[in-house]
Amino acid sequence: MLASPHTQAVSTFHTELVIIGTGMAGIGLARALRRLGDQRSITMISADSGDDYSKPLLSTGVAKGLAPDQLAQRSATELGDELNARIITHTPVSTLDVDNRSILLEDEQASSYERLSYDTLVLATGAAPREPFKVDPSVSSRCFAINNLDDYRRFYAALDHRHVRVAIIGAGLVGCEFANDLHAGRHQVSIIAPETTLLPRLLPAPLGNALGEAFSEAGIHLHLGRTINSIAPHSIEGIVLRLDNGDTVSADLVLMATGLAPRTALAEAAGVSVSPTGIEVDRQLRTSHPDIYALGDVACVDGVNAMYVQPLQASAKALAATLTGTPTSVSFGAWPVVVKTPLLPVVAYPPKETPARWRIEGEGGDISALAENKDGRLIGFALTGGCVRRKVELSRAAPTLLG
Numbered sequence: 001m002l003a004s005p006h007t008q009a010v011s012t013f014h015t016e017l018v019i020i021g022t023g024m025a026g027i028g029l030a031r032a033l034r035r036l037g038d039q040r041s042i043t044m045i046s047a048d049s050g051d052d053y054s055k056p057l058l059s060t061g062v063a064k065g066l067a068p069d070q071l072a073q074r075s076a077t078e079l080g081d082e083l084n085a086r087i088i089t090h091t092p093v094s095t096l097d098v099d100n101r102s103i104l105l106e107d108e109q110a111s112s113y114e115r116l117s118y119d120t121l122v123l124a125t126g127a128a129p130r131e132p133f134k135v136d137p138s139v140s141s142r143c144f145a146i147n148n149l150d151d152y153r154r155f156y157a158a159l160d161h162r163h164v165r166v167a168i169i170g171a172g173l174v175g176c177e178f179a180n181d182l183h184a185g186r187h188q189v190s191i192i193a194p195e196t197t198l199l200p201r202l203l204p205a206p207l208g209n210a211l212g213e214a215f216s217e218a219g220i221h222l223h224l225g226r227t228i229n230s231i232a233p234h235s236i237e238g239i240v241l242r243l244d245n246g247d248t249v250s251a252d253l254v255l256m257a258t259g260l261a262p263r264t265a266l267a268e269a270a271g272v273s274v275s276p277t278g279i280e281v282d283r284q285l286r287t288s289h290p291d292i293y294a295l296g297d298v299a300c301v302d303g304v305n306a307m308y309v310q311p312l313q314a315s316a317k318a319l320a321a322t323l324t325g326t327p328t329s330v331s332f333g334a335w336p337v338v339v340k341t342p343l344l345p346v347v348a349y350p351p352k353e354t355p356a357r358w359r360i361e362g363e364g365g366d367i368s369a370l371a372e373n374k375d376g377r378l379i380g381f382a383l384t385g386g387c388v389r390r391k392v393e394l395s396r397a398a399p400t401l402l403g
Contacts, residue, residue: 011113011114011115012114012115012116012117013043013114013115013116013117014116014117014118015041015042015043015086015116015117015118016040016041016042016118016119016120017033017040017041017042017043017118017119017120017121017122017323018042018043018044018045018103018116018118018120018121018122019042019043019044019045019121019122019124020044020045020093020103020121020122020123020124020125020266021044021045021046021123021124021125021126021296021298022044022045022046022048022050022052022076022079022087022089023055023124023126023148023296023297024054024055024296024309024312024313025124025126025295025296025297025312025315025316026044026122026124026296027044027052027079027083028312028313028316029122029124029295029316029319029320030042030044030083030085031083031316032316032317032319032320033320033323033324034083034084035320036320036321036324037324038320038323038324041085041086042083042084042085042086043085043086043087043088043116043118044080044083044085044086044087044088045088045091045093045103045105045116046076046087046088046089046090046091047090047091047092048089048090048148048149048150049076049089049090049149049150050075050076050079050087050088050089050090051072051073051074051075051076051079051149052072052073052074052075052076052078052079053071053072053073053149054071054073055148056309056340057071058071058146058148058149058151058152059146059174059177059178059181059340060177060181060340061152061156061181062156062159062181062182062184062185062187063180063181063182063184063185065185067156068149068152068153068156071149071152072149076089088105091105091106091107092105092106093105093266094106094113095269095270096121096266096267096269096270096272097270098270098271098272098289098292100117101117101118101119101121101291102115102116102117102118103115103116103118103121104116118291119291120291120292120293120323121291121292121293122292122293122294122295122319123266123267123272123279123287123292123293123294123295123298123299124294124295124296124298125262125263125264125266125296125298126147126262126263126296126297126298127147127260127261127262127263127297127298127307128147128260128261128263129145129147129256129257129258129259129260129261130258130259130260130261131256131258132169132256132258133228135231136231136232138232138233139231139232139233139239139254142158142238142239142252142253142254143231143253143254143255143256144158144253144254144255144256145255145256145257146174146178146255147260155253155255158253159187159253163186163187163188164187164188164252164253165187165188165189165190165238165250165251165252165253166182166187166188166189166190166251166252166253166254166255167190167192167239167241167249167251167253167254167255168182168189168190168191168192168254168255168257169192169193169228169254169255169256169257169258170191170192170193170256170257170258170259171191171193171195171197171198171199171200171224172193172199172200172201172202172257172258172259173199173201173202173337173339174257174259175191175193175255175257176191176198176199176211176215176339176341177339177340177341178255178257179191179215179220180215180340180341180342180343181340183215183218183219183220183343184342188219188221189219189220189221190220190221190222190223190249190251191215191220191221191222191223191224192223192226192228192241192243192249193223193224193225193226194225194226194227195224195225196224196225197209197211197212197224198211198212198215198222198224199211199339199346199348201350202337202339202346202348202350202382203346203348203369203382203384204358204360204369204382206360206367206369207346207367207369207382207383207384210344210364210365210367210384210385211341211343211344211346211384212224213365214341214343214344214365215343215344218343221249223243223247223249226243226244226245226247227243227244228241228242228243228244229242229243229244230242231254234250238250238251238252239251239252239253239254241254260297260307262274262277262278262279262297262298262299262300262305263298264278264279264298267279267287267292267294267298271288271289272287272288272289272292273287273288275300277300277305278294278297278298278299278300278305279294279298279299279300280300281293281294281295281299281300281301281302282301282302283301283302283329283330283331283402284318284319284322284327284328284329284330285299285301285315285318285319285322285330293319293322293323295312295315295316295319296312296315297312299315301315301330301332301402302402304332304352304401304402306332306401306402308335308337310332310333310335311332311335311401311402314330314331314332314333315330318330318331330402331400331402332400332401332402333395333400333401334349334395334396334398334399334400334401335349335395335401336348336349336381336391336394336395337349337350338391344365344384344385345384345385345388346382346383346384346388347382347383347388347391348380348381348382348383349380349381349382349394349395349398350371350380350382351371351379351380352379352380352399352401353373353379355371355372355373355379355380356372356373356374357371357372358370358371358372359372361387362385362387364385365384365385365386366384366385366386366387367383367384367385367387368381368382368383368387368390369381369382369383370394378394378397378398378399379398379399380398381394381398
């Protein structure tokens with residue numbers, strides 16, 4: 001543990017713009033600023049390796065046989081050269097001091113601190129995997145969550161080029177995409193979740209059942225409507241997960257896919273307004289403090305948190321315009337979610353409000369579900385199989401996520 005900064009020398013530096021986070025949001029903003037000709041000094045801070053990569057590719061890499069380094073488009077050093085920015089990696093931010101417009105960084109390896117002052121701060125800290133329960137230390141080395149490239153590196157190394165049994169906890173977007181990808185990579189996959197259908201937040205039950213049937217027919221084992229009582233090591237079976245009904249699932253590795261929670265702790269501790277769905281920002285992505293902005297998975301924009309690529313890209317473009325002197329309010333169009341499940345293609349645009357009804361059309365795996373309000377107006381949709389070709393048509397008719 002480091003000594004207190006009050007008893008240790010602290011190096012102090014100043015930079016005009018500090019971006020905390022080197023995911024798609026932070027890097028996207030820096031690139032957008034440079035494209036607009038902005039020449040201010042930029043420092044980007046990453047808790048991980050800081051490599052530039054496309055996060056959606058994490059759930060397609062196993063089937064394609066892509067090693068982690070093949071997913072990295074640029075190293076942190078190369079990214080810094082491209083952006084003419086200082087990139088600080090593997091470094092947590094311990095404190096945000098809004099009154100003095102500075103942050104405190106901890107370098108645990110060097111046992112030192114650095115205070116970094118800023119004119120403008122952007123919080124692009126993303127979201128962290130939720131932990132539904134504590135994992136016993138006896139099995140923790142075989143339990144993984146994949147939320148960045150460093151996580152993928154650890155999981156890929158654990159696969160060790162073998163065909164293994166993977167138990168996925170969670171039936172949402174991440175769980176289903178990784179299940180399809182691991183199955184395509186010739187691994188034996190089981191999904192365990194308390195929900196009774198797949199993708200329950202995106203699909204009405206008939207479509208979730210259709211995806212489940214496609215998974216089951218392919219050989220993915222589904223344990224839906226079930227919770228986990230224990231995860232324990234087994235000398236022969238590797239890991240044994242005991243379910244609430246007494247059934248057991250044997251696995252070599254466990255992948256936690258139980259959802260994401262915005263990383264708001266740093267902002268909240270500094271007195272920046274947050275809600276359960278993220279750091280609260282206005283349509284120009286400004287927080288409750290005028291020199292601090294937030295975007296990406298951590299930001300709740302005018303009451304909307306959209307953890308998807310297109311809203312993130314729109315936010316980076318709008319904030320870059322604002323920071324270069326053209327105040328711009330962000331808007332999110334009707335951008336449906338394309339789920340990477342080739343076993344049964346899925347596209348969904350979940351409604352913001354509870355629909356009066358879902359109008360289900362089609363049969364087998366080719367189903368359209370239209371969410372309508374009490375006046376019969378389209379407010380969202382979900383599509384599977386051959387019906388995904390209706391994506392563009394329905395997107396034009398649906399209301400925007402944030403107009």
